[in-house]
Amino acid sequence: MLAVVPPPITVRVPAKVNLHLGVGDLREDGYHDLITVFQALSLTDEITVAATDDPGVEVHGEGADAVPAGPTNLAWRAVEALAAHVGRNSADPKVRVVINKGIPVAGGMAGGSADAAATLVGLASLWKLDIGRDELADVAATLGSDVPFCLHGGNALGTGRGERLVPVLSRHSFHWVLALARRGLSTPSVFHEMDRLRDEGRPPRIGSVEPVLEALASGDPRQLALLLGNDLQAAAVSLRPTLRRTLRAGVDAGALAGVVSGSGPTCAFLCESAASAVQVAAELSGAGVCRTVRVAQGPVPGAKVVQREDQTRPAPPPVHA
Numbered sequence: 169m170l171a172v173v174p175p176p177i178t179v180r181v182p183a184k185v186n187l188h189l190g191v192g193d194l195r196e197d198g199y200h201d202l203i204t205v206f207q208a209l210s211l212t213d214e215i216t217v218a219a220t221d222d223p224g225v226e227v228h229g230e231g232a233d234a235v236p237a238g239p240t241n242l243a244w245r246a247v248e249a250l251a252a253h254v255g256r257n258s259a260d261p262k263v264r265v266v267i268n269k270g271i272p273v274a275g276g277m278a279g280g281s282a283d284a285a286a287t288l289v290g291l292a293s294l295w296k297l298d299i300g301r302d303e304l305a306d307v308a309a310t311l312g313s314d315v316p317f318c319l320h321g322g323n324a325l326g327t328g329r330g331e332r333l334v335p336v337l338s339r340h341s342f343h344w345v346l347a348l349a350r351r352g353l354s355t356p357s358v359f360h361e362m363d364r365l366r367d368e369g370r371p372p373r374i375g376s377v378e379p380v381l382e383a384l385a386s387g388d389p390r391q392l393a394l395l396l397g398n399d400l401q402a403a404a405v406s407l408r409p410t411l412r413r414t415l416r417a418g419v420d421a422g423a424l425a426g427v428v429s430g431s432g433p434t435c436a437f438l439c440e441s442a443a444s445a446v447q448v449a450a451e452l453s454g455a456g457v458c459r460t461v462r463v464a465q466g467p468v469p470g471a472k473v474v475q476r477e478d479q480t481r482p483a484p485p486p487v488h489a
C-alpha cells in the first residue's frame with residue numbers, strides 16, 4: 169500500500185520591535201530580567217515544512233548567506249525540540265524546512281526566533297498534533313526568549329527573559345520605517361556592552377512601562393513616540409557609533425521618533441501616518457545612513473499557516489506585444 173505524504177505547510181511569521189525595553193541586572197543564569205512591550209510588524213519570513221526522506225534546512229532571501237543551514241539553525245532546533253516533546257524520533261525527524269528571509273538577519277527584529285516559531289506552527293499542522301498554543305509556547309520558550317512572542321504576535325507585555333507574555337490591547341495601526349544596517353550585531357555582545365556601561369556608571373535607565381501601555385490603548389502615535397525607549401540602545405550605539413547618525417536622520421526626515429530595535433542595529437522610526445512613512449522612507453534611503461529601508465505596520469498576527477490561496481504565487485510570465 170502507498171503511504172500518503174501530507175502536503176507541505178507554509179507559515180508566515182512577523183518581525184518584532186520593542187516599543188519599550190527595560191533591562192534589569194544580570195542574573196546568575198546569564199540572562200537579564202526584562203520588562204518589554206513587543207509589537208509584531210508586517211515584515212515577515214515565510215517557512216515551509218515538508219515531510220521528506222531528505223531532511224535539512226534551506227535558507228533563501230535577504231541575508232541568507234549569514235544564516236547557518238545546519239543543525240544550529242534555530243528552525244532546525246525547533247524541529248528537534250518539538251519532535252522530542254511529542255515523542256517522535258528527534259534524531260531523524262524526516263522534515264525539510266525551507267526558509268525565505270524577509271526579516272533582517274541579526275537585526276534586533278527576532279528573525280531567527282520568528283523562524284523557530286513558524287516551524288513549530290508548521291509542524292503542528294504537518295504532523296496533525298493535538299497541541300494547544302500554550303503548550304507550543306512552552307516549547308518555544310526553550311528555544312529563545314523572543315520565540316514565544318513570535319508565536320503570539322500583536323502587542324504583548326513580556327517579562328522574565330521576555331518569554332512570559334500578557335496580551336496588550338491597542339487601537340489602530342502604527343506606521344513604521346525601518347532602517348536596515350549593512351552588518352548585524354550579536355545580541356549577547358550588546359547585553360555585555362550594556363553591563364559594561366552600567367559598571368562605568370552610565371547611562372540612565374528608561375522610565376516605567378505603564379504610560380506606553382496607555383499610549384497603545386489610545387492609538388495616538390504622537391503619544392507613543394514620546395515614550396519609545398530601549399535600555400540596550402546606548403550599548404548598540406557604543407558598539408556601532410554610526411547608529412547615532414541613522415537615528416538623527418530618521419527624525420530629520422519627518423519621523424515622530426526613532427529607537428534601536430531590540431539589540432539592534434535596525435533603527436525603527438514611528439511615523440504619523442502611512443503616507444508619512446512612505447515619505448520618510450524615501451528621504452531616509454537617500455541619506456546614506458543605512459543599507460536599505462522598509463515600511464511596515466503593526467500590530468499584525470503571530471505565526472500563521474498561509475492558506476493555499478494566499479500563498480505567494482510565482483510572478484506571471486512577461487507579456488510581449
Ligand SMILES: C[C@@](CO)(OP(=O)(O)O)[C@H](O)COP(=O)(O)OP(=O)(O)OC[C@H]1O[C@@H](n2ccc(N)nc2=O)[C@H](O)[C@@H]1O
Nearest residue numbers: 198199200276277278312313314329330355356359430431
Ligand atoms: C534583545 C531582545 C529583545 O527582544 O531581542 P533581539 O535584539 O535579540 O531581537 C531579546 O531579549 C533577545 O532574545 P533572543 O534573541 O531570543 O535571545 P536568547 O537566544 O534567549 O539569548 C541570547 C543571549 O542574549 C542575552 N540575553 C537574552 C535575553 C535576556 N532576557 N537577557 C539576556 O542577557 C544572553 O546573553 C543570552 O545568552
Ligand SMILES: Nc1ncnc2c1ncn2[C@@H]1O[C@H](COP(=O)(O)OP(=O)(O)O)[C@@H](O)[C@H]1O
Nearest residue numbers: 235241242273274275276277278279280281283
Ligand atoms: N533561522 C535563522 N534566521 C536568522 N538567523 C539565525 C537563524 N538561525 C540561527 N541564526 C543565527 O542567529 C543570529 C541572530 O539572528 P536573528 O535572530 O536574525 O537576530 P536578532 O537576535 O538580532 O533578532 C544570526 O547571527 C544567525 O547566525
